[in-house]
Amino acid sequence: MLLEKVEEISGENLYACYQCGRCTAGCPMTGEMDLMPNQVILAILRNDERVLNAKTPWVCAQCYQCGVRCPKNVDIAKIMEALREIKLRSNVNYIDLKKINRSYPQIAIVATMRKFTG
Amino acid sequence: MKLPYYPGCTLKKNAKNFEKAAIVAAKHLGIELVELPRWNCCGAVSSLTSDDVMHHVAAIRNLVRVQQMNDDGILDNEYRLVVLCAMCFNVLKRSNILATSNANMLNTINSFMDTEPDYEGTVEVKHFLEILRDDVGFDAIKSKVINPLKGLKVSAYYGCTLLRPREVGIDDPEAPTIMERLIESLGAEPVDNPYKSLCCGSYHTVGSNKEVVARRAYRIIEGARRNGAEAIITSCPLCAFNLDNRQALTEKLYPGFKRMPILYFTQLMALAFGYESEASFDGNFVDPIPLLEEKGLIGMKVQK
Numbered sequence A: 001m002l003l004e005k006v007e008e009i010s011g012e013n014l015y016a017c018y019q020c021g022r023c024t025a026g027c028p029m030t031g032e033m034d035l036m037p038n039q040v041i042l043a044i045l046r047n048d049e050r051v052l053n054a055k056t057p058w059v060c061a062q063c064y065q066c067g068v069r070c071p072k073n074v075d076i077a078k079i080m081e082a083l084r085e086i087k088l089r090s091n092v093n094y095i096d097l098k099k100i101n102r103s104y105p106q107i108a109i110v111a112t113m114r115k116f117t118g
Numbered sequence B: 001m002k003l004p005y006y007p008g009c010t011l012k013k014n015a016k017n018f019e020k021a022a023i024v025a026a027k028h029l030g031i032e033l034v035e036l037p038r039w040n041c042c043g044a045v046s047s048l049t050s051d052d053v054m055h056h057v058a059a060i061r062n063l064v065r066v067q068q069m070n071d072d073g074i075l076d077n078e079y080r081l082v083v084l085c086a087m088c089f090n091v092l093k094r095s096n097i098l099a100t101s102n103a104n105m106l107n108t109i110n111s112f113m114d115t116e117p118d119y120e121g122t123v124e125v126k127h128f129l130e131i132l133r134d135d136v137g138f139d140a141i142k143s144k145v146i147n148p149l150k151g152l153k154v155s156a157y158y159g160c161t162l163l164r165p166r167e168v169g170i171d172d173p174e175a176p177t178i179m180e181r182l183i184e185s186l187g188a189e190p191v192d193n194p195y196k197s198l199c200c201g202s203y204h205t206v207g208s209n210k211e212v213v214a215r216r217a218y219r220i221i222e223g224a225r226r227n228g229a230e231a232i233i234t235s236c237p238l239c240a241f242n243l244d245n246r247q248a249l250t251e252k253l254y255p256g257f258k259r260m261p262i263l264y265f266t267q268l269m270a271l272a273f274g275y276e277s278e279a280s281f282d283g284n285f286v287d288p289i290p291l292l293e294e295k296g297l298i299g300m301k302v303q304k
């Protein structure tokens, strides 16, 4: 089941979340997201596998704002990572490495490889 | 004071100006930054899964080098590792916290690195700004200023990795002041920006989300400008790229947008300490020289 998988990979207790929405309020990427961070948590709790095809985990920039704001100490960035990993571990890449512009800063290129390829 | 220093990949290519300025500024304050021998890429972003040990090996291997420098007599009982790049700092510190709080994980990493000495958990990862605040002190910095940056209004941009997550951050994640205090000690005027810790879009600048980054840059730069800022300082080469180089795209998306110089905090220090050429302003995308000239801050006293 999706919930167990996310719990195992992230090490987070999703039931701790009381849906206050603070994570979403502070998230800088909500404008690009199809599901808000708090909705992602709810969807996982309901084992709704459609969340695996959402844009949200791929738009998340691992900025850690949500985790700093969460009153329940839920590390949402880890939950986003778990959703990405479920895909990446099934040998699906999210970007084409050959298309990367090599003049970009190395930290940007390495980060992209780490977050978008399995 | 002789301190081991981890540059990271980007400081050797896109952000040479950051490093060059830092080394002279540190020297001016009596700090010798000694580059780690055989350092390797830290991985740039932390792996956040609980079952992934592999992606922490690269970070920990760098910490082993600090132990070796002490063992080899290059350092005398100095286990603070100084990092300039905010992203590398975040990754190295986070892996260090993980490995030193989880004996099992540390054991796995040490067994994997079977040709290296074991990591003993002795290293403390420090951002250079922390050394400036806690070991040098802002009053001492002020007393070392040769050319006070009078009349220059500077806004600090913290981004994410200097502040978050909480256990890694070097200041209050919601209301940081460390860079403002530095700006002040250099004789410039710190200007607040409500977006000073809003993510710039980070590595999304690589893929198809360039526009998102350029729009983020607009918000951040305009936030600073509204309060009167003439320049922005940062400690992250990726934030610098997104705020500086991406202004070319920001300009296209927002007609009338005016470019603003984005500097590394060490460039400002080098300038105030009298090392104008080492401040390496030619490495910045938006040329800061016209602004600095207008303020009378170019062609000041030079250190030999």
Ligand code: SF4
Pocket (backbone or CB within 6 Å): A016, A017, A018, A019, A020, A021, A022, A023, A024, A037, A038, A041, A069, A070, A071, A072, A073, A074, A076
């Ligand atoms: S901030 Fe924390 S408790 Fe509130 S909705 Fe988000 S994850 Fe749940």
Ligand code: SF4
Pocket (backbone or CB within 6 Å): A023, A026, A027, A028, A029, A037, A059, A060, A061, A062, A063, A064, A065, A066, A067, A076, A077, A080
């Ligand atoms: S870590 Fe991801 S989900 Fe959390 S605030 Fe940042 S972009 Fe949003």
